[in-house]
Amino acid sequence: MKRTVITSVIVAAFVCVAGASSDPAAxxxxxxxxxxxxxxxxxxxxxxxxxxxxxxxxxxxxxxxxxxxxxxxxxxxxxxxxxxxxxxxxxxxxxxxxxxxxxxxxxxxxxxxxxxxxxxxxxxxxxxxxxxxxxxxSFEGEDFAVISSGKGELTVHFRRVYTASCSLYLKEADCAKAITADTGLSLTQLPDCAAAYKAEIKRSPDHASEIEKLPSVIVYPIELAYAAGDTTRRPMDGPTTCGRPD
The missing domain is CATH 2.40.10 (Thrombin, subunit H)
Structure with missing residues (x-):
């Protein structure tokens, strides 16, 4: 029997992305x-x-x-x-x-x-x-906020859709540590994903054990920069949200 997982999103903050233009980047x-x-x-x-x-x-x-x-x-x-x-x-x-x-x-x-x-x-x-x-x-929305490039250099601002390798609901402390190490986000920037998991478990109680293991999806604003073969991703100020895998 196939299970359907409905994406749930929790808004953790409502702050404008620093430095982002109101118009989409061209x-x-x-x-x-x-x-x-x-x-x-x-x-x-x-x-x-x-x-x-x-x-x-x-x-x-x-x-x-x-x-x-x-x-x-x-x-x-x-x-x-x-x-x-x-x-x-x-x-x-x-x-x-x-x-x-x-x-x-x-x-x-x-x-x-x-x-x-x-x-x-x-x-x-x-x-x-x-x-x-x-x-x-991977990015959220229709457009990037900023795109700039030069000789061998590229900078892009967007809301990144990051899929973790673990579940914040099942192993919150260990998973939070892994996510912060991989993304550069601080623990205080991570959204509370518990409500999203609980809502889905309530809708599909027969699949609770499967749902709680699903990897967490974190959406947050970043600056992605490429230069001389190296890629860096720097979290920016702005809303961080918690989603669920498709």
Whole structure:
């Protein structure tokens, strides 16, 4: 019998994110976007298959979308490359997290997951010049608060959706210690997750022993910075919430 776990969220504080703009951060605007319509699929007549080629000064990002969940192909090519389904000398992005192109900032290419997970949207960042995978994470909402980039450097502010390896309800002290060590949050910044677990146990008492073991999900504002191959995550002032896994 499958169990359904409903995400519960407890707001621990209501404080504006320090330094965050009220407007969503903007990715770089492509110089040109080419869209090539592909033949219809008789087995999926409602789909609108297409190739989208977003051209930037030094490179192009190609997305082949057949109307399924996630793009069929994501690839990095030269800026002047033709916009076609089977391209030569392309760096194909083969990554379970990369479902669609999210945007570009300088030489950094962001891809987002095709589906959300644990109340957040996973994303991954690649180096446009080398095709190297640089970092991944998960954020809450529709946009980042801040994106800034320079030569080999990237800074992003967002509400991170962090899934712990333990349950704050089952082993509060040990789990809290592990979470603070992994995230940089202080013990006083951690939300009280007990109410969320108790509410779910009350709804599904037959699965109480399974529910109390579920890993805790903590949502909090961070500054993510990448430079010279190193990634750092620094918690920022702002509301910290407790969610539950999907």
């Amino acid at each position: 990715f770089d605007k492509p110089i040109k976007v080419d869209v090539v319509t592909l033949p219809k699929d008789e087995l999926n007549p409602d789909a609108k298959p297409k190739i989208t080629c977003s051209r930037y000064p030094a490179f192009m990002v190609k997305e082949v979308d057949l109307g399924e969940v996630g793009a069929e192909k994501l690839a990095l090519l030269a800026a002047e490359a033709p916009c076609e389904r089977a391209g030569g000398r392309e760096r194909v992005i083969e990554d379970d997290t990369a479902g669609y192109l999210m945007g570009v900032s300088g030489g950094f290419v962001f891809f987002r997951a095709a589906d959300g997970w644990n109340g957040g949207l996973p994303f991954v960042v690649y180096d446009a010049a080398t095709g190297e995978r640089l970092l991944d994470d």
